[in-house]
């Protein structure tokens with residue numbers, strides 16, 4: 001289990017991580033999601049003792065990372081797949097890791113096979129690896145010591161679609177066997193597919209957290225876009241039921257779920273020509289919650 005308690009990290013006057021608390025549980029994949037610069041990497045660096053906290057603390061299995069003897073046997077870490085010595089081969093990097101952790105050399109071959117790096121690829125120097133190959137090697141390195149906790153910063157970065165699917169299967173299986181997985185991403189879709197729990201962070205602060213189902217339920221209070229053969233009548237019927245209604249394009253935007261709008265239309269025998277959720281589910285929630293921190297939102301009055 002990873003426990004983050006009131007973690008703050010300041011760089012001078014700038015607060016990169018602001019009083020962040022959450023727990024990543026065993027047997028669950030926890031997605032740590034936020035836009036660029038939200039504070040994900042900083043939080044993970046504090047977790048593994050690479051950056052000191054300004055306030056608060058992180059414990060893994062109840063211990064500070066720096067207090068865990070031979071940490072690779074307990075915590076697998078992938079923060080920057082390029083951070084290894086570029087002149088070493090993949091096999092050398094894993095062998096060094098195995099030796100440091102006191103593991104047999106056979107573990108290196110097992111891990112190379114697990115991440116599908118061929119013998120030829122394993123003999124190449126890291127500087128000649130593609131980003132996806134570096135990520136595979138990084139995952140192999142993180143798993144070397146058969147740890148019970150995995151901390152992975154943007155692990156899907158650079159993987160092709162087949163590689164992403166492979167990684168999802170790997171991490172799901174790892175969590176199903178009781179492992180704790182914390183993985184960060186700035187891409188909602190990536191996290192949504194794999195994570196059981198989600199922590200949303202924006203500008204250093206947690207903006208939402210919970211199980212994927214509970215976040216989806218929150219996001220699904222939804223409004224609906226509907227068009228019918230008689231929008232006036234439908235609008236009145238919906239208002240009569242107490243739903244907020246506004247004109248939208250050729251139809252209406254209704255503050256109700258699509259199923260409720262459909263029911264009112266059916267009760268009044270109104271033919272619908274279009275009925276759909278106005279929400280992008282979690283994506284809208286994510287963008288709304290982190291909107292202040294998005295770089296790509298046009299300032300008010302600006303033209304697209």
Ligand SMILES: Nc1ncnc2c1ncn2[C@@H]1O[C@H](COP(=O)(O)OP(=O)(O)OP(=O)(O)O)[C@@H](O)[C@H]1O
Nearest residue numbers: 011016034035036037038039040041042043185186
């Ligand atoms: N050593 C540092 N000195 C000053 N500012 C820093 C330092 N490290 C990180 N920051 C700032 O802290 C903020 C959070 O950065 P961080 O790398 O944790 O974000 P992130 O969520 O991982 O982003 P991304 O998705 O782009 O990787 C950013 O504004 C970053 O510029």
